[in-house]
Amino acid sequence: MQKGNIRVQTENIFPIIKKFLYSEHDIFIRELVSNAVDATQKIKTLSSIGEAKGDLGELRIDITLDATNKTLTISDRGVGMTEEEVDKYLNQVAFSGAEEFLEKYKGQNENNIIGHFGLGFYSSFMVSERVAVVTKSFKEGAAAVRWECDGSPEFSLTPAERAFRGTDIILHINEESKDFLNAYKVKETLEKFCKFLPVPIYFKDVNETVEAPKEGEALVEPKAINNTTPAWTKKPADLTKEDYENFYRELYPFSETPLFWIHLNVDYPFNLTGILYFPKIKQSHEIQKNKIQLYSNQVFVTDEVKDIVPEFLMLLHGVIDSPDIPLNVSRSYLQGDPNVKKINAHITKKVADKLDEIFRNERTEFEQKWESLGLFVKYGMMTDDKFLDKANSFFIMEDTQGKFYTKEEYISATAAQKNKDGKQVILYSTNPVQQDAYITQANAKGYVVVKMETLVDAAFINTVEMKWNDFIFTRVDADIADNLIDKTDAAESVLTNDEADTLKKLFEQPQDGLHITVEVKGLSADAPPVTATRPEQMRRMKDMAAVGGGMAAFYAQMPDEVTLTVNGNHSIFRSILSNTEAAQKEKLVRNLADLALLSQGLLTGKNLTQFISRSVEIMEN
Numbered sequence: 001m002q003k004g005n006i007r008v009q010t011e012n013i014f015p016i017i018k019k020f021l022y023s024e025h026d027i028f029i030r031e032l033v034s035n036a037v038d039a040t041q042k043i044k045t046l047s048s049i050g051e052a053k054g055d056l057g058e059l060r061i062d063i064t065l066d067a068t069n070k071t072l073t074i075s076d077r078g079v080g081m082t083e084e085e086v087d088k089y090l091n092q093v094a095f096s097g098a099e100e101f102l103e104k105y106k107g108q109n110e111n112n113i114i115g116h117f118g119l120g121f122y123s124s125f126m127v128s129e130r131v132a133v134v135t136k137s138f139k140e141g142a143a144a145v146r147w148e149c150d151g152s153p154e155f156s157l158t159p160a161e162r163a164f165r166g167t168d169i170i171l172h173i174n175e176e177s178k179d180f181l182n183a184y185k186v187k188e189t190l191e192k193f194c195k196f197l198p199v200p201i202y203f204k205d206v207n208e209t210v211e212a213p214k215e216g217e218a219l220v221e222p223k224a225i226n227n228t229t230p231a232w233t234k235k236p237a238d239l240t241k242e243d244y245e246n247f248y249r250e251l252y253p254f255s256e257t258p259l260f261w262i263h264l265n266v267d268y269p270f271n272l273t274g275i276l277y278f279p280k281i282k283q284s285h286e287i288q289k290n291k292i293q294l295y296s297n298q299v300f301v302t303d304e305v306k307d308i309v310p311e312f313l314m315l316l317h318g319v320i321d322s323p324d325i326p327l328n329v330s331r332s333y334l335q336g337d338p339n340v341k342k343i344n345a346h347i348t349k350k351v352a353d354k355l356d357e358i359f360r361n362e363r364t365e366f367e368q369k370w371e372s373l374g375l376f377v378k379y380g381m382m383t384d385d386k387f388l389d390k391a392n393s394f395f396i397m398e399d400t401q402g403k404f405y406t407k408e409e410y411i412s413a414t415a416a417q418k419n420k421d422g423k424q425v426i427l428y429s430t431n432p433v434q435q436d437a438y439i440t441q442a443n444a445k446g447y448v449v450v451k452m453e454t455l456v457d458a459a460f461i462n463t464v465e466m467k468w469n470d471f472i473f474t475r476v477d478a479d480i481a482d483n484l485i486d487k488t489d490a491a492e493s494v495l496t497n498d499e500a501d502t503l504k505k506l507f508e509q510p511q512d513g514l515h516i517t518v519e520v521k522g523l524s525a526d527a528p529p530v531t532a533t534r535p536e537q538m539r540r541m542k543d544m545a546a547v548g549g550g551m552a553a554f555y556a557q558m559p560d561e562v563t564l565t566v567n568g569n570h571s572i573f574r575s576i577l578s579n580t581e582a583a584q585k586e587k588l589v590r591n592l593a594d595l596a597l598l599s600q601g602l603l604t605g606k607n608l609t610q611f612i613s614r615s616v617e618i619m620e621n
């Protein structure tokens with residue numbers, strides 16, 4: 001038997017490892033099972049190049065829980081280790097990592113330290129009072145050895161018995177980690193980190209009594225807890241629509257079928273595979289971030305993909321697998337990492353290319369899914385300038401009749417919607433039902449009104465208007481139809497200046513909570529007699545105030561700005577102007593104004609009550 005001291009300067013580093021290394025103790029399972037997978041892959045490789053002789057046998061990893069003896073054992077049938085290798089890898093190499101770790105982080109804030117320094121194997125001491133390794137190398141004539149260590153720098157190395165090539169890591173679970181002697185806890189942790197590892201993993205609880213099969217029933221074979229060949233590791237050409245959808249359900253049970261997916265496969269200048277899904281979203285408040293899972297060679301790492309995936313794509317679901325992402329380093333390091341930046345840009349480009357492809361090849365389907373899809377696209381256009389450029393080809397707008405337009409198509413369909421500055425005016429409606437009267441009038445002039453109904457749209461309009469130099473957005477009720485496109489040509493009014501003045505004064509009566517401006521214009525005789533509009537800029541400020549933010553309180557206090565446009569050419573004003581009963585005349589004018597306000601949703605409270613009783617009075621006359 002060999003006894004010795006692990007070569008490390010510090011008297012006892014284990015308390016430090018326990019405290020500092022990983023904030024999540026369950027990570028020891030990830031580390032140990034990953035080592036078992038590595039050892040298994042190595043034997044496969046060695047066998048394929050003829051360096052390992054003979055039959056490899058079944059390659060599997062077994063996790064065995066024995067709560068009575070307080071042990072958890074991870075066994076593999078991989079390369080194993082010779083005595084020299086145990087000494088080299090467990091006593092020296094692993095500890096050089098430990099020393100480096102201590103050097104670097106001496107005296108630092110412990111919360112910042114989640115490092116990875118080749119301490120994988122030693123993470124087992126976070127949960128164990130004693131760890132034994134029984135291993136037998138694949139090399140011909142190698143004898144099995146047992147290495148044991150109780151967490152002090154002392155270890156023992158003795159001859160052992162092991163029938164087959166491979167390694168058992170036997171953890172004697174410590175008192176404070178006794179959670180890991182619970183089968184559910186172990187299974188849950190395996191499920192979290194090992195669900196897609198490439199070697200079959202079996203879990204066994206030795207204290208669980210397995211019922212003997214009844215007469216005529218076959219013994220139920222235990223099943224591996226993992227899917228060794230998840231969809232993202234396969235070639236897109238080998239996968240059907242169902243395969244992608246099934247894999248989605250494997251990741252997110254009980255979720256609705258996704259809209260589209262993108263299979264990522266990059267090998268230069270970095271390695272990355274994965275599948276990103278566009279989920280179906282019915283309402284913007286349903287959006288859930290942190291649904292993308294990050295893997296490294298099929299080992300689960302985290303579902304916090306911030307910095308790796310562009311912000312707007314955090315709305316997507318799926319997996320990304322890359323051995324090139326520094327995994328256990330701190331957030332600030334990740335942000336500055338050149339690989340991470342490249343990956344981020346690449347994902348954006350891939351997603352844009354895919355959307356472009358779907359749009360060109362399956363436009364009808366794309367349009368049908370635009371309600372959900374549009375949310376990602378608009379969010380992306382707002383937050384990422386590169387994406388904004390690319391999105392020009394597939395960003396679409398739906399008009400109030402259900403027809404879709406790209407920006408270019410909108411321009412060619414709306415030649416009449418160029419204003420005096422040569423900008424294309426995109427007319428939009430935030431509520432086609434409520435704004436129906438305005439839409440009808442705009443359509444009558446041949447204008448195309450598109451729907452911009454969600455909260456995202458409000459922010460979207462504000463953002464892209466600043467970036468698209470040749471477009472402005474105007475809400476369809478921002479002005480009377482004749483003035484929506486500012487062309488500076490005025491129509492003739494049939495009223496004399498005096499008559500127009502009288503009419504203006506009649507309409508200029510204060511209204512609670514509203515700031516009213518009146519203008520008399522000569523519009524076409526069949527246009528409505530009075531139209532209430534809200535100036536675009538002021539209305540947007542009010543909308544923003546409603547959502548909150550810096551100037552919210554200020555704008556919220558401002559009275560609503562309303563412009564009443566009186567159509568001097570409407571026949572009703574002939575009869576009103578010739579009416580000799582002052583009180584009746586005033587009531588009629590007031591009612592016309594109120595009707596216009598009503599259509600803008602601006603007639604409320606006392607004003608509304610008065611309107612109703614006045615209407616009844618007029619009808620009684």
Ligand SMILES: Nc1ncnc2c1ncn2[C@@H]1O[C@H](COP(=O)(O)OP(=O)(O)OP(=O)(O)O)[C@@H](O)[C@H]1O
Nearest residue numbers: 035036039078080089094117118119120121122167
């Ligand atoms: N199950 C095993 N079978 C064979 N060799 C093993 C096994 N576990 C560990 N080893 C050997 O011990 C070495 C140290 O393992 P450790 O987990 O500490 O670091 P690592 O795997 O090299 O790096 P990482 O920090 O990424 O885990 C490994 O490189 C490997 O050679």
